[in-house]
Amino acid sequence: MENRLNEEGFIMQYLISGLREEPFIDHTADENQLRYEKYLRSILTRPQTKEPQDRVKLNETGSLGLPWRYYYNYGNWFVDLSTFYSVLTRVEMDACTQLEAEEDMQVRAVVWSYASVDLWCNGEHVCAMAPPVYKPIQKQNVMFNLKKGINRLYIRLQTLGVRDTRTLFGIQVINHKDEIRVVLPDEEHTNCVLNCAKWLDQLIIQDGKLFCHTPAPKGTTLGYDSMSPDFAKAETKVERHDIGGATEAVLEAGRPYIVVECTAEGQKLARRMEDTAMIVPSFLKVMDYEKNKEAIYHRISDVESLSRGGKFGFSISNILARKATGRITAKDRELFLETLSQIEKRFDCSDFLVCGLVRYLKNYELDDELKNRVKEVLLNYRYWMDQEGSDAMCFWSENHSLMFYVSAMNAGEFYPEEYFTRAHMTGRQLWEAGKKRVEQWLDDVEERGFEEFLSTVYMCVTFAGLLNVIDYTPKEISDRAVKVTDRLLEMLALHTYKGSVIAPMGRVYRQVIYPFLQGAQALMNLIDPDVPYSYGEGWLAFYATSRYEIPEGLKKLMRDPVLTEYNTGNAVIRLEKNEAYCITSVQSPRKDTDYDRWVNLTLLEERQNVDKTSHAYTKSLNERFHGTTCFIPN
Missing domain, CATH: 2.60.120 (Jelly Rolls)
Known part of the structure; x- marks a missing residue:
């Protein structure tokens, strides 16, 4: 061949x-x-x-x-x-x-x-x-x-x-x-597999149909992926139909995510495709704010746990939603214990779970068995990278750092006289260390704006972290967090055009090609039930028990024409939107002469002492890793 x-x-x-x-x-x-x-x-x-x-x-x-x-x-x-x-x-x-x-x-x-x-x-x-x-x-x-x-x-x-x-x-x-x-090794057997691969290569989607260049090999299936966020459905979310021998297949309406699979010599080959014409915004029937909010919590509670790449699930947000709506299930205790195990093993993003666990502990009672298990896990958790432990956790991004900081405060508050084994601190000391960093995080965002600006993935996470700051820290910190959260939502509302967020982003993922499917649409739909909604990874479950109130005027901001320019992080954002069009851009690094570029401490630490306990150091690590604050083309 x-x-x-x-x-x-x-x-x-x-x-x-x-x-x-x-x-x-x-x-x-x-x-x-x-x-x-x-x-x-x-x-x-x-x-x-x-x-x-x-x-x-x-x-x-x-x-x-x-x-x-x-x-x-x-x-x-x-x-x-x-x-x-x-x-x-x-x-x-x-x-x-x-x-x-x-x-x-x-x-x-x-x-x-x-x-x-x-x-x-x-x-x-x-x-x-x-x-x-x-x-x-x-x-x-x-x-x-x-x-x-x-x-x-x-x-x-x-x-x-x-x-x-x-x-x-x-x-x-x-x-x-x-x-x-x-020429592949074992050509006698691999030629058959190559024929199967070349058949998959030639598939096309056009006018609602799948066209095959030659008849589909025997046993070929056409599958529709529901793209369910629920880990409980990870093994069953693809519904398959035999199309062996066919040269074309009419695609079912409203099922745009397609996987075609064929087998040769015991090898299963699969090609994933999207019928982009069928990927459209999802709208709920028109309802008022309170009913829409209730529908959001029900959607989150309907998911057993959020799938993490099909490997396992994170369930704390779903448990929170079920508690808030009175829809707790018999399996939720098992899922709660699984959450504690994931925190104990320090899975990456377990800081998300700790924030959810804190919210649960602040609002609901536990029996003695669960109380003891929670205490064991939280006392042995690693709340920062300078504490004992070897793991894969990301500490330094804007959303992660906030969640670690406020979780240290909250865990220290729960057990002020207890000894936290990895931190080598009492709870009171851990609270103080977390408080210092939360305040520095707020200082930075208040002065320079968001680094992960307008990210339709990470602004949802930051929103949830800020809710914990608002609800579970002293008033002087909480009040500052309210204003920062207002600004987060105002920026997203400003960049909402015909119901979807259209914006340059400090961090971005592939889903941005379908703006109405982005995670931040959950926030936009909370503000205005008339715009498209998305699942948004279930972060709005935090809002069900929060005192934070959505600011007035955001719906108007989403709809009104605007011509503006503003700074955030190391970027200048420009936006013009009206009924006819929306144009937006990002300039980074900023060129304005009065801009005082912050110093990356990791570039100095080899030749001088720097404060590695400061948020400025964390932010420096983030720039080295994600590059979110200084885009310079190579």
Whole structure:
């Protein structure tokens, strides 16, 4: 079968074995989590002294103890198995392909990856890229000494699984591209799989139909993904129908998320597609503010737990919504205990769970068994990166930092005389440390504006964190948090155009291409029931027990024409909206002459003392990691 390199010289066909995943534990302490994770990557890679001597055959077990399979991901130039890890994980993958050369030749190539990569060509070790990195992507120039005929490339990838982990690699051939073709190992069996892949490649959606270039292979299914946020439905959210032998299929109205799956040689290949014409805003029937608010809480309570990448669920917001609406279920105690276990294991984003747990404790009674378990978990939690523990938690982003700060205050308040084992503080001391940082967080946002400005993902999280500050801190802090929350909602309302948030964002995700589906639509729909709604990850469950009141005038702000310019973080935001159009832009870094650019403390700490307990240090880490505050094109 003819398999040439793609237009840029990338190899597009591989067999892979993996991912092999196992816990990665190291107890080295560091108050700088970014530096700590860099250190972990430096010690993770196991040196590769020789090429694994695998017989690479489809479905047979490789040296990692996992079967070889064909990698299919429509049109991707990279072998990309990127995923999210909530705890520190060692990740390994093997890959193998073959290049058939028309004659003996020296081929220049580039290996691209974020991971550690070892590459052998005909047994010669031609690439040892280490250590892994978070970003930017690494590249290494290599030379392949190809002989006429078949040449084997064997790749071993190693990386640290920590939060959003880019487990991928690509090999780009620079010269002799037209004289090389790809021949997979075990060609007798993989040719059938390649035929299946090429059939998937040729699928198109047009005019409400799925068109196939040739009849669908036997056993092919057309599935509709409900995109349910509920982890309880993760295994059943795709409804499949057999289309074997068909050359076209009429797509069901209102079901735009499609997955086509076919099987060859025991390998299941899947292509996900979207019928964009069917992705439209969701509106509730017209109702008043209070009834709409009740409907929001019911929607959140209907979800058992929020799916975290289909691996597990976070349920605290859903439990809160069920308590607020009197719809508690028999399973909620089990889910509550699971939440405590996730906090105890310090899953990334467990600060979200702690904030929800605090809200639960402030509003509802627990029996003695649960009280004791909660106390055990909260006394042993790691409330900041300078406290004892090795984990994958993100502390430094605008939303995470606030949640950690206020959770430290609240946990310290619950147990003022108790000893917090990782913090090495009493509850009273922990409360004071959290209070200092909450106040500094507010100082920063009041003076410079939001860093994750207008983010339709993270403003919802920040909103929930601010509600805990409003409801569960002293009045002088609470009053400041009210004003900051007002500003958050005013900015989103200002950028709402025809019911959806249209804005430049300090942090952004793919969902922004469908503005009416963004998480912040939950906030907009709370303000105005007439605009499209979204689930918004259930953060509005916090609002059900909050004293915070939505400011007057936001609905008018959402609808009125505006021509304005304002500063936030390190950016200048410009906006013009009227009945005919909405135009908005971001300028970063700011160029105004009177702007006092804040100093990134992490750039100074190697040569002078800096206050690593300050929010200014946290914000500096955030800029180093996310880059949200200073966009400078390379």
